[in-house]
Amino acid sequence: MSEEQQGAADEVELHESDQVEIDESKSAPEDRAIAGPFDVTEVPAMRPYVDLGGIKVAPREGLQLRLEVDERAGRVLAVSLEYQGSLLQVQAFSAPKSTGLWNRVRAEVTQQMAAQGASVTEEEGQLGPELLVRTQAPAEQGGGERVVRFVAVDGPRWMLRGVIMGQAAVDTGARDGILELFRELVVVRGDQPMPPSELLPLRVPAGAQGQAQGQAEQQGGAQPA
Template identity: 50%
Template sequence: MGLFDIFKTPEEARPKADKLVVPGEEVEELDDTELEEPDFDDSKCAPADRAERGPFDSEEATLEGPMVDLGSLRIPAREGMGLRLEVEEKTKRLVAVALDYRESTVQVQAFASPRSTGLWNRIRVQLAEQVEQQGGTARELETDLGIELETRLPLMAGAPNGAYRAARFIGVDGPRWFLRAVLSGKALHDEDAAREVEELFRSIIVVRGDRPIPPRDLLPIQIPEAMAQQLGK
């Protein structure tokens, strides 16, 4: 697989951190008014060693070597990694980055967040509710990356009875940003693959910038220079 592939995703006017997106599947989105507003802890949720081991803020990162610069995201290039950019159908806006690595896929999005409070504790509850309302299951897992959400969603109509798509949702609250990942593939059931993909996730650098952006709004993703040259942009 080449370094850059572009494929389209279901259209969404303003991508939000609490919208349910699973790589490779078109998932029905629920109206926010259908979701309950439970009490939640608004403290930041992140690994205790995040600043040392990642995911990093651009002001913390000391990583060396070639990087793929995507604007709000910088990802160290590594052998065997495929990178795909997910594009909104109508506006052609880049809305997510999918990294294919070790027979797994990690879909990554960075969002604006408040300086002193976090988003993941609340968003995790809302994502779980969306999964359950669509006939799936969701349970929380305690991992080195914090509290994750393990989900199973029924496949679309026509699939064998009982067939489902599994995914893990990972969320990390950083300084004025929230990084969300959806993990699928081999890493869901293979410890070695999971460890390698989690290390890849931890190597990501988030560039928040100084521009005012409402909390939960997607941070802008840009086409890398090498790709822009290929496309003649």
């Protein structure tokens, strides 16, 4: 994965929409509570996960886990999961209890990416509405087309967003495996009050990168890169 692809999600920020009419309904598959992505209250306490704070990752063979860190601010911004030639970058955000964020955020992503010259297409996927974003790489960076796919699910008081890069962005078969990863994720919203669209805090597991790597390897092969 190129650094340009991996940073695609960072270019889109959540903010208040300028649109007059906002669809505040939740966007999620009907079987979300039993097939994921899960709220922490919906999974057995004894099931092993790599605990990253606001997100828990179910380990599996061949999965590589990396944390995207803002070193200046000293905080973790996103979790990147690399699997079978594709990359899934995930973030979880706080949301109201009875309304969702993805319908509004999807419109904002479309507007922002189009303003940057990208081609944006909305498609209906396994999780509901998703965005396929195509951009042209500068000639000095090798040129060619870059494809990124945005997916998201509204859960209880949270929204989990994923940015799919690599083969799974364009290949349905590869995407099935990445969406399985997405649906195995667990979101830990917490009880503290938070404004809508605030990023749920993430952390390095076990307090240190080396410890996190050992823990992930023992639990099924997930390794921080």
